[in-house]
Amino acid sequence: MKLADDRGGDVVVRLYEACGGAVRAARLTAGFGLAAAYDCDLLEQPGTRLAASEDGAVVLAFRPFQIRTLRLRPTMRPSQGEVR
Incomplete structure (x- = not known):
């Protein structure tokens, strides 16, 4: 899990x-x-937008040994002047 390289405020998660x-x-x-x-x-x-359930969860399917990279967009993004 990490922040997206383009500094847009999204979070990137890699799952397998x-x-x-x-x-x-x-x-x-x-x-x-x-x-x-x-x-x-x-x-x-x-790429493809994933559907989220009513509780905010994303339901995913995996093939054996499949690697998936997801980009999660928060409802509130940090302001550009915010110190981290």
Whole structure:
């Protein structure tokens, strides 16, 4: 997990299926309000928008040993003048 390289305020999360089995319904919940979630490539370019459930979780399916990179857009982005 890290901040996106373009400094846009999004969070990038890389997940993988490590046990060699298909997963139909893994749930990812963020510790912040989630405005949107996208599958993205390794260069962090957003692709397909993922649907979130009513509680803000993203439900994901995985093939055996699949790696997925997600870009999470918080509902509130840090201001550009904020010190981290």
